[in-house]
Amino acid sequence: MTFDEAMTFQAEFCEQGGAPVTARVCRALAAGLDRTTATGRRVHDWPGNRIADAMPLRLVAPYHALFRKGAIPAFDTVEAIRAATAAHDDWICGWLDGPPQTNEPARSASFMAALLVLADRFGLPFELLEIGSSAGLNLLIDRYRYDLGGSVAGPERSPVLIEPAWRGSPPPQADVRIASVRGVDIAPIDVTDPAAAERLMGYVWIDAPERIARVEAAIRMIRERPVDMVQGDAADWVEARLTEPQATGSARVLMHSIVWQYLSPGGQARITAAMEAAGAAATRDRPLAWVRMEADTERKTIQLHMTAWPGGQVEHRAAVHPHGAWLEWLA
Numbered sequence: 001m002t003f004d005e006a007m008t009f010q011a012e013f014c015e016q017g018g019a020p021v022t023a024r025v026c027r028a029l030a031a032g033l034d035r036t037t038a039t040g041r042r043v044h045d046w047p048g049n050r051i052a053d054a055m056p057l058r059l060v061a062p063y064h065a066l067f068r069k070g071a072i073p074a075f076d077t078v079e080a081i082r083a084a085t086a087a088h089d090d091w092i093c094g095w096l097d098g099p100p101q102t103n104e105p106a107r108s109a110s111f112m113a114a115l116l117v118l119a120d121r122f123g124l125p126f127e128l129l130e131i132g133s134s135a136g137l138n139l140l141i142d143r144y145r146y147d148l149g150g151s152v153a154g155p156e157r158s159p160v161l162i163e164p165a166w167r168g169s170p171p172p173q174a175d176v177r178i179a180s181v182r183g184v185d186i187a188p189i190d191v192t193d194p195a196a197a198e199r200l201m202g203y204v205w206i207d208a209p210e211r212i213a214r215v216e217a218a219i220r221m222i223r224e225r226p227v228d229m230v231q232g233d234a235a236d237w238v239e240a241r242l243t244e245p246q247a248t249g250s251a252r253v254l255m256h257s258i259v260w261q262y263l264s265p266g267g268q269a270r271i272t273a274a275m276e277a278a279g280a281a282a283t284r285d286r287p288l289a290w291v292r293m294e295a296d297t298e299r300k301t302i303q304l305h306m307t308a309w310p311g312g313q314v315e316h317r318a319a320v321h322p323h324g325a326w327l328e329w330l331a
Contacts, residue, residue, distance in 0.1 A: 001051060003044045004030045010056035016301075017322050019207040024076040025060050032081035039085055039093045052261050054100050057203065062088075062095040065202030095202075099262050101189055102203045103134035104211065105218045106324025107257040107293060108141045109162045110304045112176065113148050113327065114291040114317060115253070118308060119174035122287050124251040126178050129241050131234040131271075132259025133183030135191045135200050137218040139227035142178040149329065160217050164321070168329035179250060183229040184237040191219045192226075211323055234263060235270040242278040246286045252278075257293040258302070258322070279309030293320055 001009070007030035014023035033040040039059075046055055063075040063084055071088070074080040085092060115126060133139055145158035149170030191197040197219050204211050230237070238254065246252050254275060260268065275290050282288040289308040296303045304318040304327075319328040 001049070003033075003046065003050065006050035007056055007059075009051060010060075013322075014205070014207075018325065019205045021076055021207045022060060022205045025063065025081075025206075026056055028076055028078050028081045029056075029059055029063075032078040033085065037085050037089045039089055039096070042093055042096050054261070055096070057100040057102065058096050058098075060205075061100060061202040062092040064204075064206055065095075065199065066092075067206070068198070068201060098187060100203050101134040101185075101187075101200060102258065102323075103137040103189070103200060103215070104204075104257075104323045105137045105140065105144060105160060105214050106162050106164060106211070107320075108138050108144055109146060109148060109164050109324050109327060110257065110293045110318065110320050111138065111141055111255050111291055112144075112146045112153055112162075113151075113171045113329065114255075114289070114304065114306045115176050115178075116148070116151055116153065116171040116174050117306070117317070118251060118253065118287075118289055119176045120172040121308070122251050122284075123175075124177075124249055124285075124287070126176070127246070127250055127252045128178060128181045129238070129252070129254045130181070130183040131185075131238060131254070131256045132262070133185045133188065133227075133229050135189040135197075135219070136183055136185075136222060136227040136229045137215065138255075138257065139181050139183045139229060140218055140221055142181060143221060148327070159221065160214060162214075162324065164324050165326035166329065167326060168318075169331045171329065181228065182241070183227065184232045184234060185229065186231070186233060188229055188231050192223050205323070208323065208325075233267070234259070235267040235274075238271050239274045242274050246288075248285050251287045251289065253289045253291060255291040258295060260292065260294045275307075276312070279307070279312050282309035284310060295322075 007026045011023040011026035035041045066072045072084045145154040145161045147163040149166030151170040151173045302320045306315045
């Protein structure tokens, strides 16, 4: 897939996701960048799979960051892109070095919907494990308030209410008890650092002011009380966590959102093997579950799947907006 094709693919994805401004930015980048700049050469000569590497999202973010801090007046036209690139070429190019970290608290709605099903099924407290935690905003899952099609969860006085537009029947109303939440990321973002927090905000699409407000509120929550997140390789961490003793009368859950595509095939295989091995040893009073909200590139949509052991049957639970704006529940 060429650079132009990758940016068009991302633009169409944004349009389907209700982000027309970001779609315009993608199309402007496709038309405005050529090999006369370092940024242009980098994206036109990209050595890997541009979509799997999320190159379009890496590219959009620095322009949004420049706009947020008032360094450029706009970034959704060819002229604006060319002017911004000419003025900030090296700085923009540096954003391409690593994958985007589009941490979005509303993705916790998918996790919580799955936990309501598991709580109804097992009736046990949860030990939650998240890979690709980024800035740790989804590790606040037990501190957010949720309204999921009428099924509610979380503390009533939470400063963040997550209430996606709900399609279909609601998940079961159940008592979700969360004993612990831990996460890992290959390059975690410390949002107590203002510069790091502002970099994270660059990845939030400009179309959604409610997302911007929600992420800013989550950042304040982490600054008030940090989350349990470490730096490390996802496969190494999962293998290590699954070898730890699991208390009788507790349910262990691995969860992740929009991270699988960034893992190497070897890392994916190791995590899958570790979960299947741990699942084979799961019992009714020590169950295991795997909740994943990941991209379906053929459909250009995000799907929520869940596997629970004992049993190990893959359950397709929902189609989900990439940033949690809506969720179509498949009962």
